[in-house]
Amino acid sequence: MIRRALRLSTGIPWTAIASAAQLPRLTRSYAGDALAATKASFNEQEDQPSPKVEHDLSLRRRAQPKKRGQNQKNHNEPWHPIVHTPKPNPNATKKFAFIPKRPEGSGVRLELTGPNVDGNEICRTIPAIWLRDSCQCKQCVHPVTRQREVDTFSIPKTITIIKADVTDDEIRVLFSDGHESTFKPEALVARLLPDHEWSARQGDHDPILWGREIKEKPPMVDYDKVMASDEGVKEWTYLIKRYGFCYVDGCPVSPEATQELLERISFIRHTHYGGFWDFTADMASNDTAYTNLGLDAHTDTTYFTDPARLQMFHLLSHEGGEGGASLLVDGFKVAMDLHKRNNAYYEVLSRYKSYGHASGNNGNSIFPLEPQPAFTHHGRQLVQIRWNNYDRDGLQPPVESWPHWYMGAKKWNHLLKSPVNEYWEQLKPGRPLIFDNWRVLHGRSAFTGQRRLCGGYINGDDFLARYRSLNFPNNGLMHWQM
Numbered sequence: 229m230i231r232r233a234l235r236l237s238t239g240i241p242w243t244a245i246a247s248a249a250q251l252p253r254l255t256r257s258y259a260g261d262a263l264a265a266t267k268a269s270f271n272e273q274e275d276q277p278s279p280k281v282e283h284d285l286s287l288r289r290r291a292q293p294k295k296r297g298q299n300q301k302n303h304n305e306p307w308h309p310i311v312h313t314p315k316p317n318p319n320a321t322k323k324f325a326f327i328p329k330r331p332e333g334s335g336v337r338l339e340l341t342g343p344n345v346d347g348n349e350i351c352r353t354i355p356a357i358w359l360r361d362s363c364q365c366k367q368c369v370h371p372v373t374r375q376r377e378v379d380t381f382s383i384p385k386t387i388t389i390i391k392a393d394v395t396d397d398e399i400r401v402l403f404s405d406g407h408e409s410t411f412k413p414e415a416l417v418a419r420l421l422p423d424h425e426w427s428a429r430q431g432d433h434d435p436i437l438w439g440r441e442i443k444e445k446p447p448m449v450d451y452d453k454v455m456a457s458d459e460g461v462k463e464w465t466y467l468i469k470r471y472g473f474c475y476v477d478g479c480p481v482s483p484e485a486t487q488e489l490l491e492r493i494s495f496i497r498h499t500h501y502g503g504f505w506d507f508t509a510d511m512a513s514n515d516t517a518y519t520n521l522g523l524d525a526h527t528d529t530t531y532f533t534d535p536a537r538l539q540m541f542h543l544l545s546h547e548g549g550e551g552g553a554s555l556l557v558d559g560f561k562v563a564m565d566l567h568k569r570n571n572a573y574y575e576v577l578s579r580y581k582s583y584g585h586a587s588g589n590n591g592n593s594i595f596p597l598e599p600q601p602a603f604t605h606h607g608r609q610l611v612q613i614r615w616n617n618y619d620r621d622g623l624q625p626p627v628e629s630w631p632h633w634y635m636g637a638k639k640w641n642h643l644l645k646s647p648v649n650e651y652w653e654q655l656k657p658g659r660p661l662i663f664d665n666w667r668v669l670h671g672r673s674a675f676t677g678q679r680r681l682c683g684g685y686i687n688g689d690d691f692l693a694r695y696r697s698l699n700f701p702n703n704g705l706m707h708w709q710m
């Protein structure tokens with residue numbers, strides 16, 4: 229009941245809550261240590277947490293709800309920018325056994341022991357009803373659509389396993405309803421390692437972190453290759469996934485060609501800005517402090533419940549002026565810096581939430597369903613950065629936490645603006661840029677003259693679907709699938 233109430237009241241996945249709830253149980257000395265470390269790395273008096281805020285932080289930690297059934301081992305592991313999920317060790321001992329009769333019903337018992345199995349020994353009985361529901365035969369799963377055909381709700385809750393033959397390659401099971409199923413042992417193993425399953429579902433390539441040195445050799449693919457074959461799109465999406473951005477060299481300098489290029493990944497996401505945009509503005513005639521000003525590094529659409537994931541920029545022309553260099557910052561890399569140097573502030577930006585808003589024009593009033601933290605995690609792993617001080621709206625109560633948010637935000641902003649983290653580049657006609665708006669922050673320097681840019685957004689799920697289907701065998705069906 230507690231879990232359900234929490235989920236309903238917050239709307240965030242239970243896994244995120246589980247992670248969030250880990251921190252409050254950290255001992256007070258942990259909080260104290262982190263803040264002490266924070267203090268030690270600061271020279272500016274004004275950046276130091278006040279005793280009052282420090283006290284509030286430790287109060288907040290203790291005030292978080294307790295949960296039942298939480299894995300004690302993972303309990304004290306804090307959020308982290310990069311979590312290298314251990315893969316199941318192929319040398320770990322696997323033992324499958326058929327358990328014919330137990331008080332809680334029959335099932336297939338799996339014991340997985342050995343080093344590096346996510347640091348845990350696995351010993352679980354997989355329930356017969358789940359196995360029956362997960363049968364992958366042609367009657368139970370449509371062979372073309374891969375959709376479930378079995379009538380889940382006609383499976384008797386008392387279903388048992390009559391017989392099971394276990395070999396290294398397969399597990400053949402006869403159920404009490406007369407149905408026979410075959411399972412791949414490694415698929416069952418993967419299902420019992422939730423972190424591994426999640427990592428595999430996302431496409432388990434660790435990000436390559438970078439700073440300004442990326443300017444010497446930025447990731448780039450050839451336009452002709454991307455347009456000619458899926459092999460080119462495979463390389464392109466792989467580089468975006470690993471670096472968070474990529475150039476495409478040799479694109480015709482037209483909005484039509486740029487749109488066609490972007491649609492090689494997926495369809496374009498429409499927003500209140502339209503779909504594919506082609507923006508011409510005579511900045512020289514605009515003397516406003518708005519249109520040609522520099523922009524600090526930020527992410528876009530922080531006011532959406534599901535912010536746009538990919539964004540493409542193609543500079544078609546820039547005449548009669550100068551400036552307008554583009555800025556990219558690897559948010560995951562800077563988050564790593566913050567985590568190392570000021571872990572308490574990393575936690576502040578992971579925990580404390582704010583709204584974004586787009587309410588300026590055209591009768592728009594856009595807010596996310598829930599206030600959001602700057603750093604969103606899945607389990608321990610950082611998966612999304614939302615950072616746009618221009619579009620930031622109210623901070624979530626309690627008001628006592630607000631001063632601490634400002635201190636964390638100030639340090640984060642300071643690191644974002646560190647020259648070692650800023651990658652400046654003048655965009656060129658014929659070389660569109662695409663970047664991951666959930667990871668890479670973008671900005672630009674002030675400019676004069678007339679610029680014409682085109683581009684568009686792509687949704688996260690659509691990007692990952694294309695990336696997975698090209699970069700993993702069997703059209704993205706991975707080994708963990710049944």
Ligand SMILES: [Zn+2]
Nearest residue numbers: 363364365368
């Ligand atoms: Zn079946």
